[in-house]
Amino acid sequence: GEDVEQSLFLSVREGDSSVINCTYTDSSSTYLYWYKQEPGAGLQLLTYIFSNMDMKQDQRLTVLLNKKDKHLSLRIADTQTGDSAIYFCAERDGQNFVFGPGTRLSVLP
């Protein structure tokens, strides 16, 4: 079945860039997504990328997709303390989403 993998932890200093990586298995995925989850809250859609794109930029967020290697990354520029959260990569499998285990981003002052 489909599987999505992520590194579990990332620490960065405030003002630095953060890069969160993800690998997926389903080459037929048409869209790939990044969600953010703050403590005690649901998932907030950050951005998504269509599989025929290599890059998508949205303000401080840049998504890079390497379809050959099935590798997706999320870069957060000028990381702030408010960016501390768990970030989930997800791929579509038919009508449902398959999520990775999440990367916990800690932003140090």
Next chain:
Amino acid sequence: DAGVTQSPTHLIKTRGQQVTLRCSPKSGHDTVSWYQQALGQGPQFIFQYYEEEERQRGNFPDRFSGHQYPNYSSELNVNALLLGDSALYLCASSLRTGSRETQYFGPGTRLLVL
């Protein structure tokens, strides 16, 4: 425009009991999906409802069942609760038509089974 809402926010039950969780989708959405998120893990797909029918199901036992009403709201029922059912239950809504379907999540219901 209200987003996805869920009730209750928290719930405590004992083993063997039954529970019903509720979800109202985002305005204009017709599809509701349910996910279970255990502590420290990503959400796991339970099932999806569209046109009042279960359309797709993940790897969950029959103790997990659901319903969708004509107004698109949905319920998740879990029978014979086990300790391992303790988790955050997330509802997500979407519009089924179109390939750019994006799911929007509610805040979740945190269920604790003692």
